[in-house]
Amino acid sequence: MNNARDAILAQLAQANPQLPQSTAQTPLPGLARLADTDATPTDRLTAALERIGATWELTDSPVSARLLLATALQADNVTRVLTWDEAHLPSPGLLDTLNVLGIETMIPDLRAAPLRLRPQDLDSRGDLLQAAAGVEVGVVAAEVGFADTGALAVRGGAGRPLLSAFLPRRVVVLLPVSQIFPSVSRWLARKNPLRNDAVLTFLSGPSQSLDLELIRAAGIHGPRLVHVVLIGGSA
Amino acid sequence: MPSPFKTRVAQALADSDLRTSQARASSRLQRWRNASFDELETPWPDLQAAAAASRRAALDDLPRLLQQLEARLVQRGVEVVWAEDGAAAFRYIAALATARGLDTALRSRSPLAEEIGLNPALAEAGIQVTNTNFGDYILQLAEDRSSHPHFPALHQSAADVANLFERKLDMPKTLDPQAMGSMARFRLRRELPRHGMMIGQVALAAADNGMLVLVSDAGEDRIAASLARIQVLLMGIDQVAATVDEALFLAQMASRSAAGQDMPGAVTMLSGPARAGDPDGPGELHLVIVDNGRSALLATPFRDALACIGCGACHNVCPVTREIGGQAYGDGYTGPIGAVLAPLIARAPTKSRRPTRDTVPPVTAAGIPLLDPTAADLPLASTLCGACADVCPVGIDLPEMLRSLREARLAAGRPGLVDNTVRAAFRWATSNPANYHRAHGWLQRRLTGSIAPPLRAWRDGRDLPTPADKLFRDRWAERNRP
Numbered sequence: 001m002n003n004a005r006d007a008i009l010a011q012l013a014q015a016n017p018q019l020p021q022s023t024a025q026t027p028l029p030g031l032a033r034l035a036d037t038d039a040t041p042t043d044r045l046t047a048a049l050e051r052i053g054a055t056w057e058l059t060d061s062p063v064s065a066r067l068l069l070a071t072a073l074q075a076d077n078v079t080r081v082l083t084w085d086e087a088h089l090p091s092p093g094l095l096d097t098l099n100v101l102g103i104e105t106m107i108p109d110l111r112a113a114p115l116r117l118r119p120q121d122l123d124s125r126g127d128l129l130q131a132a133a134g135v136e137v138g139v140v141a142a143e144v145g146f147a148d149t150g151a152l153a154v155r156g157g158a159g160r161p162l163l164s165a166f167l168p169r170r171v172v173v174l175l176p177v178s179q180i181f182p183s184v185s186r187w188l189a190r191k192n193p194l195r196n197d198a199v200l201t202f203l204s205g206p207s208q209s210l211d212l213e214l215i216r217a218a219g220i221h222g223p224r225l226v227h228v229v230l231i232g233g234s235a
Numbered sequence: 236m237p238s239p240f241k242t243r244v245a246q247a248l249a250d251s252d253l254r255t256s257q258a259r260a261s262s263r264l265q266r267w268r269n270a271s272f273d274e275l276e277t278p279w280p281d282l283q284a285a286a287a288a289s290r291r292a293a294l295d296d297l298p299r300l301l302q303q304l305e306a307r308l309v310q311r312g313v314e315v316v317w318a319e320d321g322a323a324a325f326r327y328i329a330a331l332a333t334a335r336g337l338d339t340a341l342r343s344r345s346p347l348a349e350e351i352g353l354n355p356a357l358a359e360a361g362i363q364v365t366n367t368n369f370g371d372y373i374l375q376l377a378e379d380r381s382s383h384p385h386f387p388a389l390h391q392s393a394a395d396v397a398n399l400f401e402r403k404l405d406m407p408k409t410l411d412p413q414a415m416g417s418m419a420r421f422r423l424r425r426e427l428p429r430h431g432m433m434i435g436q437v438a439l440a441a442a443d444n445g446m447l448v449l450v451s452d453a454g455e456d457r458i459a460a461s462l463a464r465i466q467v468l469l470m471g472i473d474q475v476a477a478t479v480d481e482a483l484f485l486a487q488m489a490s491r492s493a494a495g496q497d498m499p500g501a502v503t504m505l506s507g508p509a510r511a512g513d514p515d516g517p518g519e520l521h522l523v524i525v526d527n528g529r530s531a532l533l534a535t536p537f538r539d540a541l542a543c544i545g546c547g548a549c550h551n552v553c554p555v556t557r558e559i560g561g562q563a564y565g566d567g568y569t570g571p572i573g574a575v576l577a578p579l580i581a582r583a584p585t586k587s588r589r590p591t592r593d594t595v596p597p598v599t600a601a602g603i604p605l606l607d608p609t610a611a612d613l614p615l616a617s618t619l620c621g622a623c624a625d626v627c628p629v630g631i632d633l634p635e636m637l638r639s640l641r642e643a644r645l646a647a648g649r650p651g652l653v654d655n656t657v658r659a660a661f662r663w664a665t666s667n668p669a670n671y672h673r674a675h676g677w678l679q680r681r682l683t684g685s686i687a688p689p690l691r692a693w694r695d696g697r698d699l700p701t702p703a704d705k706l707f708r709d710r711w712a713e714r715n716r717p
């Protein structure tokens with residue numbers, strides 16, 4: 001396929017005989033909404049979350065977030081959650097609290113399944129996934145929330161399996177209020193978004209499809225319910 | 236003899252239910268789109284100009300951007316391969332699956348896979364592909380083809396799908412899209428772990444930091460990226476942006492234009508296979524960069540068509556597409572951009588694109604490669620009203636391209652005897668008042684009354700105004716008669 005590479009690049013060079021001399025970029029216009037002008041970032045984010053079908057609640061500290069979440073899960077008779085390593089959750093002690101309440105915490109790790117691909121390996125991978133897929137609720141954290149769209153940046157990586165966010169029907173996303181940015185572009189201007197990780201996703205509310213007569217069907221490839229716990233104060 | 240395209244148009248126009256539902260869906264999508272841009276601080280012309288500038292600059296700089304992207308990805312362990320055409324792409328994918336002992340794969344939404352006929356080609360190589368996008372999943376079960384760039388099963392009603400799911404999935408009949416969506420989830424979730432290979436498509440790649448941006452409404456790419464052992468991503472050579480900021484800006488312009496969504500439902504940015512210690516993510520990541528006629532297109536007056544970001548807004552607003560629906564266009568590309576790209580991009584032959592005696596031979600007129608002769612009639616499906624160019628987020632001058640393609644079709648001698656005769660007669664009749672006077676009576680009779688069969692087909696395929704009873708000159712003369 002190297003020949004193909006050279007042939008394609010040669011053809012492209014021929015089609016673009018005068019390559020641009022300057023690669024200086026012109027700034028992109030913002031996509032801010034008129035109605036958002038006077039609102040606080042938190043108000044804008046919560047309004048955006050409602051627009052995209054997510055629910056939310058505001059807590060005043062990591063401790064109250066932990067208690068609120070644990071009590072709500074217990075009241076809902078949740079017995080198991082898929083989640084992340086505690087170090088990556090902005091609510092210290094959360095997993096211990098859940099365990100004390102009898103809620104099992106699972107951190108899925110597909111590396112536990114054999115990596116070589118033979119049919120029997122796929123089966124064992126399947127067993128592992130099936131166990132995880134039976135869990136109704138996921139608890140993960142967003143690195144950033146975008147006030148203009150309600151999208152939440154969820155970063156995969158060691159200790160942060162994305163399956164915990166996308167396998168269960170319900171997912172709870174913890175987000176410190178200090179991590180609300182006005183827009184994706186403002187965040188990108190500040191950070192190297194990918195750092196050293198392989199995957200970064202933006203979660204915009206429940207998984208929704210309009211494929212059938214443009215009527216919403218939720219949860220086909222991800223959570224049907226997304227609940228955001230906004231954490232005020234500091235960790 | 237009508238061309239296959241004209242036959243498909245006639246079939247679509249005869250289906251009044253389809254016409255009503257298509258028009259209703261297009262209106263809703265258009266309303267959502269308009270509301271979504273009206274609510275923004277920045278006026279639409281400025282947004283359109285910025286998106287257009289970003290895409291044009293990328294097309295002007297493609298060789299450098301692609302090489303920059305490749306270098307970044309290879310550094311992170313991505314296998315980057317280049318395919319001159321569809322055949323090369325699926326040969327690579329089939330060989331990869333065979334080498335890993337796999338005979339199945341899952342595929343998320345990918346217009347490029349449809350363009351190159353990936354599923355049937357892999358099936359021939361013994362690899363069964365299951366579509367995961369809800370619309371594509373429905374189409375696969377129904378053995379049907381796509382009708383819209385963004386919502387491929389838009390032509391299927393809930394009742395159609397209820398019957399289909401009852402027949403194929405044993406599901407008790409319901410008209411509730413949510414219940415049918417849940418059934419699809421149940422079936423696809425069972426499938427997910429059984430497949431070692433996931434195939435998808437890059438929406439845009441960011442050359443500056445080597446990120447592959449995948450977008451979907453429901454998140455099928457996202458779950459695939461978590462579960463895949465081997466992830467294969469297709470990317471057209473044109474689908475690259477200079478920076479990640481531009482890629483995400485364009486993704487938002489596309490989602491607003493498609494269905495008025497501030498942001499695509501799911502955005503996944505991949506920079507490579509899973510790192511050591513990652514609990515999930517693809518063990519191998521392969522990027523297949525496909526040309527398939529694009530580099531040749533870049534050298535023609537139609538290069539701007541490659542700026543398309545696939546939102547489907549032109550499809551929703553086109554008065555012709557709203558009437559005939561997307562399926563009349565054939566496979567894959569639909570709407571005004573489909574009518575431009577389909578004749579220009581080399582595509583795999585399928586049933587509806589099989590060449591016939593009536594199709595145009597490939598020509599090169601004024602540097603225009605008509606690579607797919609079976610699609611040469613598509614540019615006729617336009618009133619050239621300009622609505623498509625107005626809503627196109629990247630400002631592609633679709634009406635001008637459609638007009639040029641009609642010229643190319645004429646240059647290829649396409650019109651045939653009837654068209655040439657009608658044109659010559661029109662030229663003669665309008666060349667001076669005396670001729671027009673002579674032709675008027677004949678026209679009046681022939682446009683409504685009986686006429687020779689070849690001319691009848693030509694006449695009946697058009698909405699022609701009936702000439703007035705009397706010529707204006709005659710009426711004027713009568714009025715001013717003392």
Ligand code: SF4
Pocket residue numbers: 384492542543544545546547548549550572623626627628629630631
């Ligand atoms: S041509 Fe423009 S409006 Fe049509 S699909 Fe492409 S980007 Fe959207």
